[in-house]
Amino acid sequence: MKTAFRLLVVVFALAFSAIHLSAQSISLGLRGSGAFPTGGFSDAVPVYTPVNCPACNTVGPSSAMAAAKNGFGYGLDAGLQLGIAGVYASFDHITFDCASYACNSDGNYKLMGATAGVKLSMPGSSILRPFVKGGVTFNQLEGAYNGSELKTDRKPGYEVGVGLDIGILGLLSFSPQARYVGQNFKYNVPGISTAGAEPTQGANYYTFDLGLSVHNPLGGMKH
Secondary structure: OHHHHHHHHHHHHHHHHOOOOOOEEEEEEEEEEEEEEEHHHHOOOOOOOOOOOHHHHEOOOOOOOOOEEEEEEEEEEEEEEEOOEEEEEEEEEEEEEEOOOOOOOOOEEEEEEEEEEEEEEOOOOOOEEEEEEEEEEEEEEEEEEOOEEEEEOOOEEEEEEEEEEEEEOOOEEEEEEEEEEEOEEEEEOOOOEOOOOOOEEEOEEEEEEEEEEEEOOOOOOOO
16 A cells, blocks of 8 residues: 555656646546456466375465456556656555465455556547556565465566546546556465475456546646
């Protein structure tokens, strides 16, 4: 949350320092997200049968963060658009279901983090504006493995996305978009040997988002 707040403060500082630019559009919005894990993050976890041997307490890098299922979440977006180019900062909170005996009692993974990036608006009408975006993510994943807390570090990842800004009265915009988020986490499970350095594993996913944002009266959707 602290990282997200700091990024949003930076965006608004840039926005208000440029308030005299008539072509600008400052925006703040909320969105809902449907998330779909992919790759190793969505792979089924092998059946775990405890026996009395040291090797049974060793976590393989492909088994501790897996079996994630589709989830839902929400986010906060802030941006400054100057003509076709702009910058944005966002915060994500997504809960993935988990279909595995290894997950926690809630049966889910929780991902939280912030993103900062660049947004490019494509040629369009004053009402419909397609866009592409890309940024650096700073996410963290929490869950459980065999009754122990699983928590990753917060490493940089990336996101790319496409979408459409639909202007409403020059002050609001409705924005459907699709994103892909790629990230590779180091993770730690207390009390379980990892046979050396902390293992790493990807937790990649797609999202389909529906957002609603408000724009400043001076710039609106006129970029």
